[in-house]
Amino acid sequence: MQRLNFLFWNTNRKPLIKEIANIAKHNNIDVILLAEPNLNDAQLLLELNLEQVEYEFQNPIFQSNKFKVITKFSTHFIIPIEQEDRYVCFKIKVPVGEELLIFLIHLPDKRNNQPESIRSYAGRVARRINEIEIEQNLNNTVVIGDFNMNPSDIGMVDAESFHAIMDSEIAKNESRIVSKEKYYYFYNPMWSLHGDIGNNVAGSYFYKNAELVNYHWNVFDQVLLRPSLIDNFEKDSLRFVDSDGEKTLLTKRGIPNDEYSDHLPLIFTLNLDLK
Amino acid sequence: MTAIIENLWPDFTTDEIVRNPKIILREQASFLGKSTKNILTGNIRTESWRNQFSHSFQIVAPNLNNYTYTLFTIVEEDIFGFPCKFQSESSFSIKNEEELLARLKEIFSSDDTKKIINSLMSQSIENNVQVVK
Numbered sequence: 001m002q003r004l005n006f007l008f009w010n011t012n013r014k015p016l017i018k019e020i021a022n023i024a025k026h027n028n029i030d031v032i033l034l035a036e037p038n039l040n041d042a043q044l045l046l047e048l049n050l051e052q053v054e055y056e057f058q059n060p061i062f063q064s065n066k067f068k069v070i071t072k073f074s075t076h077f078i079i080p081i082e083q084e085d086r087y088v089c090f091k092i093k094v095p096v097g098e099e100l101l102i103f104l105i106h107l108p109d110k111r112n113n114q115p116e117s118i119r120s121y122a123g124r125v126a127r128r129i130n131e132i133e134i135e136q137n138l139n140n141t142v143v144i145g146d147f148n149m150n151p152s153d154i155g156m157v158d159a160e161s162f163h164a165i166m167d168s169e170i171a172k173n174e175s176r177i178v179s180k181e182k183y184y185y186f187y188n189p190m191w192s193l194h195g196d197i198g199n200n201v202a203g204s205y206f207y208k209n210a211e212l213v214n215y216h217w218n219v220f221d222q223v224l225l226r227p228s229l230i231d232n233f234e235k236d237s238l239r240f241v242d243s244d245g246e247k248t249l250l251t252k253r254g255i256p257n258d259e260y261s262d263h264l265p266l267i268f269t270l271n272l273d274l275k
Numbered sequence: 276m277t278a279i280i281e282n283l284w285p286d287f288t289t290d291e292i293v294r295n296p297k298i299i300l301r302e303q304a305s306f307l308g309k310s311t312k313n314i315l316t317g318n319i320r321t322e323s324w325r326n327q328f329s330h331s332f333q334i335v336a337p338n339l340n341n342y343t344y345t346l347f348t349i350v351e352e353d354i355f356g357f358p359c360k361f362q363s364e365s366s367f368s369i370k371n372e373e374e375l376l377a378r379l380k381e382i383f384s385s386d387d388t389k390k391i392i393n394s395l396m397s398q399s400i401e402n403n404v405q406v407v408k
Contacts, residue, residue, distance in 0.1 A: 084345030
């Protein structure tokens with residue numbers, strides 16, 4: 001059995017080296033996934049490995065100005081598969097078990113794109129995920145990133161897109177048939193993090209304007225799991241991080257502090273003894 | 276008495292076949308191998324979805340477990356090919372073959388593309404990923 005702790009953070013082009021290292025240290029993070037990074041790789045590694053040399057930048061192929069992947073695994077255990085503008089895909093060959101297929105994604109933002117455009121991108125990425133799972137003969141899939149959609153948005157739920165639902169027991173059915181077509185589920189645990197009951201914050205991204213419809217808190221930063229990983233997922237581990245362990249990432253009003261990022265980091269744990 | 280059924284179709288020739296975006300992309304994909312001494316290859320992945328064809332221009336590194344980098348995607352919104360939509364970091368419309376060729380030249384010569392190609396070529400030569408295949 002191996003516990004794998006994941007961190008995802010859209011760092012909004014801020015050089016948050018100290019904050020990333022603090023979160024990694026205080027939460028014993030194994031896999032760090034960043035969107036919109038703007039930091040010096042060497043400085044980040046120095047900070048992460050300050051007390052103990054553990055972290056490595058993974059294959060430089062996918063160290064772009066859009067995504068970064070840093071893990072405690074040797075590069076031999078991280079296999080790059082595919083990259084495009086909106087996602088990076090790679091496999092983790094977990095030493096104790098089988099392989100994980102990881103998609104780190106960042107869909108177009110809501111300020112510059114119509115909801116229909118974001119849905120269209122989402123559908124295309126979701127179809128490509130299905131294809132790569134078939135090509136790799138692997139469905140231990142984790143999709144994590146900034147979707148720029150809330151869990152309840154059509155692009156997340158639509159069977160022809162991510163088909164990501166909030167009930168792990170239903171998702172365990174693996175698929176359903178609609179109009180003679182078979183659609184595979186993702187489990188989306190993020191529904192539970194939208195709202196303030198039982199949560200430290202009501203979402204990961206705060207946006208308030210003078211429109212009549214305004215959610216204020218959004219859950220754009222999400223993780224989706226294929227049903228094969230549901231039993232490996234520690235539900236209680238899932239949370240948005242409001243402090244790097246040494247200082248708060250929120251303003252006095254309790255919303256994400258732009259001085260760091262306008263998004264809050266997301267962490268969760270997988271317990272891997274894959275069959 | 277048998278009725279004569281008239282063929283209403285005119286004659287079609289292949290002299291005026293329009294070069295659609297996919298043909299143009301495939302030609303350019305084949306040149307990538309030549310330009311990189313076959314260390315990298317070009318591939319066009321076509322997806323048909325709800326009356327749209329999208330063609331992704333992929334750079335494939337055979338020596339890195341076929342790692343694939345998608346440089347951009349062209350979306351044909353109807354059967355006529357042009358105008359089509361270019362999608363990458365930004366999205367814009369392309370009117371005709373001339374404009375597409377000009378855009379391709381610009382993208383292939385950009386610093387970003389050169390950086391990606393150089394990185395994939397040097398890592399393919401190092402061949403360190405193949406060890407764990």
